[in-house]
Amino acid sequence: MIAVARGAVSVSLAGVIDALRGHGDATAIAIVRDLRLPRVVLGALVGAGLGASGAALQGALRNPLAEPYLLGVSGGAAVGAVVAFAFGASGDAVITLAAFVGGIGAVFLALAVARVGGRGTRADVRTLLIAGVVVGAFANAAIMVALARAEPNTVRGALWWMMGSAADATWRRVAWLAASILVAGGALVYWAREIDVLSLGEDTAASLGVDAERAGRRAFLLAALLAAATVSAAGLIGFVGLVVPHIARGMGLRAHRPLIVAAGLIGATLVVAADLAARTVAAPTELPLGAITALLGVPFFLVQLRRTS
Amino acid sequence: MIELKDLVVSYPGARLNAVDGVSFVGARGKLTALAGPNGSGKSSIVKALLRRADIMSGSAAIDGRDVRMLPYPELARIVAVVPQREEATFPVQVREYVFLGRYPHLGLWRAPSREDDRAVDEALAQAGVEDLAARDTDALSGGEWQRVRIARALAQKCPTLVLDEPTTFLDVAHEMAIFELMSSLARSGLAVLLVSHQLNLVARFADTIVLLDRGKVATTGTPADVMRADTLESIYGWPVVITRDPAVGAPALVPLRRPVRL
Numbered sequence: 112m113i114a115v116a117r118g119a120v121s122v123s124l125a126g127v128i129d130a131l132r133g134h135g136d137a138t139a140i141a142i143v144r145d146l147r148l149p150r151v152v153l154g155a156l157v158g159a160g161l162g163a164s165g166a167a168l169q170g171a172l173r174n175p176l177a178e179p180y181l182l183g184v185s186g187g188a189a190v191g192a193v194v195a196f197a198f199g200a201s202g203d204a205v206i207t208l209a210a211f212v213g214g215i216g217a218v219f220l221a222l223a224v225a226r227v228g229g230r231g232t233r234a235d236v237r238t239l240l241i242a243g244v245v246v247g248a249f250a251n252a253a254i255m256v257a258l259a260r261a262e263p264n265t266v267r268g269a270l271w272w273m274m275g276s277a278a279d280a281t282w283r284r285v286a287w288l289a290a291s292i293l294v295a296g297g298a299l300v301y302w303a304r305e306i307d308v309l310s311l312g313e314d315t316a317a318s319l320g321v322d323a324e325r326a327g328r329r330a331f332l333l334a335a336l337l338a339a340a341t342v343s344a345a346g347l348i349g350f351v352g353l354v355v356p357h358i359a360r361g362m363g364l365r366a367h368r369p370l371i372v373a374a375g376l377i378g379a380t381l382v383v384a385a386d387l388a389a390r391t392v393a394a395p396t397e398l399p400l401g402a403i404t405a406l407l408g409v410p411f412f413l414v415q416l417r418r419t420s
Numbered sequence: 421m422i423e424l425k426d427l428v429v430s431y432p433g434a435r436l437n438a439v440d441g442v443s444f445v446g447a448r449g450k451l452t453a454l455a456g457p458n459g460s461g462k463s464s465i466v467k468a469l470l471r472r473a474d475i476m477s478g479s480a481a482i483d484g485r486d487v488r489m490l491p492y493p494e495l496a497r498i499v500a501v502v503p504q505r506e507e508a509t510f511p512v513q514v515r516e517y518v519f520l521g522r523y524p525h526l527g528l529w530r531a532p533s534r535e536d537d538r539a540v541d542e543a544l545a546q547a548g549v550e551d552l553a554a555r556d557t558d559a560l561s562g563g564e565w566q567r568v569r570i571a572r573a574l575a576q577k578c579p580t581l582v583l584d585e586p587t588t589f590l591d592v593a594h595e596m597a598i599f600e601l602m603s604s605l606a607r608s609g610l611a612v613l614l615v616s617h618q619l620n621l622v623a624r625f626a627d628t629i630v631l632l633d634r635g636k637v638a639t640t641g642t643p644a645d646v647m648r649a650d651t652l653e654s655i656y657g658w659p660v661v662i663t664r665d666p667a668v669g670a671p672a673l674v675p676l677r678r679p680v681r682l
Contacts, residue, residue, distance in 0.1 A: 169510075173507070173509040174509065302528060303528075308520055312506045314503035314505070315506050317471065320493035320495065321492060321493075321523070323472075366516070
């Protein structure tokens with residue numbers, strides 16, 4: 112509610128409630144219903160998607176440094192978006208879709224690279240992680256090359272997008288992201304116990320009746336799907352996917368079902384708070400959301416680290 | 421019960437078969453030891469039992485059922501395996517960890533029943549780690565961690581138990597404790613298959629030893645049959661003598677010194 116109320120133009124809390132119910136000043140109604148509310152909801156969804164994705168990935172890949180953007184998703188999505196910009200696309204839906212396709216494409220590329228690296232047999236999770244990093248690095252290089260020859264306007268658009276922002280929230284984007292998170296996040300929660308077992312290592316997982324390769328690939332793909340959806344809706348918002356799962360673990364959650372859900376909620380809270388800060392601290396200038404999430408998240412993480420140790 | 425018949429396992433791109441026609445039986449109520457030099461195919465046999473290595477020919481069966489025909493969860497309900505390596509990336513409470521041994525019975529959604537609780541309590545007691553139940557897995561010593569891993573496998577309540585080098589990195593007392601535990605588990609009616617380098621301990625505890633060399637069974641039988649100086653010398657490529665363990669009279673291996681040219 113506070114996040115909806117505050118901004119370059121402040122609306123009182125009572126005003127927000129009135130506006131939501133369709134009463135009062137037409138400007139306030141427009142600000143609340145068409146600008147603020149979709150933005151807050153989008154921020155919450157992005158945070159939830161990244162948090163859940165990170166929690167599942169760290170468990171499945173058995174790596175506390177794993178995060179959604181390490182899979183090549185971010186680089187791929189950025190390539191998709193930049194290609195769309197370069198072809199002069201300006202439609203919201205086109206760019207979102209291009210970024211999503213780019214992100215998923217990069218993940219499949221990473222899976223293929225990992226399979227070649229694993230000598231045509233079983234792609235183990237470490238190879239998968241390295242493949243993701245390699246594909247991501249390649250994608251970033253491709254963007255640099257493409258941007259070097261691009262028009263200033265394209266560069267600015269691409270840069271803004273890469274810094275991440277919930278500013279361009281529309282209800283259509285919100286709906287698209289909500290649907291992706293419901294499907295991919297729901298699937299991760301459904302298979303969460305398998306991730307518990309997978310986090311013990313592949314041989315141990317096999318000894319407990321889990322097909323480790325299949326389960327690992329499934330978790331990897333679902334997490335990537337979540338990440339690609341958030342990136343296509345709001346650009347790159349770093350830090351959330353990496354640290355939020357650790358915050359959730361610090362609260363004593365170990366089993367992945369509650370962990371994924373909690374990481375989603377914490378991620379949502381963090382991004383909404385960060386977005387609020389991004390648009391109010393230096394208003395009317397907006398700060399890049401991705402930077403604020405890190406600025407807010409790091410001290411929080413440090414406080415918790417001290418409390419647990 | 422474990423039954424291998426002319427089992428052949430090979431890895432893609434490898435020139436030689438990792439396991440090359442191995443047959444043996446690990447019976448219920450017996451402790452069967454799988455020994456042999458590094459790279460002789462011991463761990464590949466364990467991987468084959470987990471369906472994580474390709475069986476080219478022959479068969480591996482648990483209680484008369486071919487492992488290739490069994491879906492993963494069903495396999496995990498008849499054979500429990502403690503693999504060689506396992507890193508605990510994220511610490512969990514010991515009891516929760518042992519509870520993961522119930523996964524083959526619980527699946528993705530079933531809530532744990534009283535039977536699951538009882539299985540976990542029994543497993544903790546059998547492995548002698550009840551007092552560690554509330555600890556986190558990253559606060560365990562090497563010996564405790566191995567016992568907790570065995571407890572997890574026992575919670576699966578399978579009639580067959582396979583352990584791959586469970587005493588690596590353990591000191592004498594902890595090593596003995598693990599061997600005693602395995603021996604008593606076999607006495608209680610389980611078919612226990614133990615992969616181990618510790619020939620002298622194996623000779624004291626195992627009912628049958630299967631000695632592998634380059635993917636084949638070099639010799640098999642009781643410890644007295646297998647622990648012969650000439651056989652061991654040719655397999656390990658190192659001079660040895662066999663003496664008697666002064667305490668119980670089991671055959672004991674003493675490798676001799678041999679100058680190494682630099």
